[in-house]
Amino acid sequence: MGELKNCPSCDEFFNYTGIREVCNKCAMNEEKQYEEVFRFLRKRENRAATIERIVEVIGVDESLLYKWVRKGRLQPAMFPNLGYPCDNCGKLTTQGKLCKGCTEDFKSGLRQLDAALEFREKVNKNENTYHKEK
Structure with a gap:
C-alpha cells in the first residue's frame, strides 16, 4: 500500500508506492523530456554533448539529466560527457x-x-x- 505524498515537481498529492518519486502527470512529462533528450543524443554530432549543452538546447532540468544518468537510462559508455555530481x-x-x-x-x-x-x-x-x- 502506498502513502500520500506531495509531488516535488508540481506539489500535487499523489499515491507514493516507492516506484516513482513524482506524480503520474509529472512522470509522463519527464518521460517526454527523456525521449526528446535521447533523440538529441542519438544524433552522431550530439553524442559528445555535455550536460550544459543539453540543458541549453533542450531546456530540460539539469537534475533530471543527473537522475537519468544515475539510474542508467543515459549511459556514459554511449554518451561520454555525461555524469552526475x-x-x-x-x-x-x-x-x-x-x-x-x-x-x-x-x-x-x-x-x-x-x-x-x-x-x-x-x-x-x-x-x-x-x-x-x-
Whole structure:
C-alpha cells in the first residue's frame, strides 16, 4: 500500500508506492523530456554533448539529466560527457556516489587510520608486558 505524498515537481498529492518519486502527470512529462533528450543524443554530432549543452538546447532540468544518468537510462559508455555530481566534491562521476579522487582520498584516510590504530595497539601491548622492578 502506498502513502500520500506531495509531488516535488508540481506539489500535487499523489499515491507514493516507492516506484516513482513524482506524480503520474509529472512522470509522463519527464518521460517526454527523456525521449526528446535521447533523440538529441542519438544524433552522431550530439553524442559528445555535455550536460550544459543539453540543458541549453533542450531546456530540460539539469537534475533530471543527473537522475537519468544515475539510474542508467543515459549511459556514459554511449554518451561520454555525461555524469552526475560526486556527493562529496561535486565533480562529475559516472558510477557510485563518489568520484575516483574522493574515493581514493577516503581509502587513504582509512589506511592511515588503520595504521594508527595498529600502532596504538602495539604500544599498549608493549606497555602491558614490561614490569616495574622493585
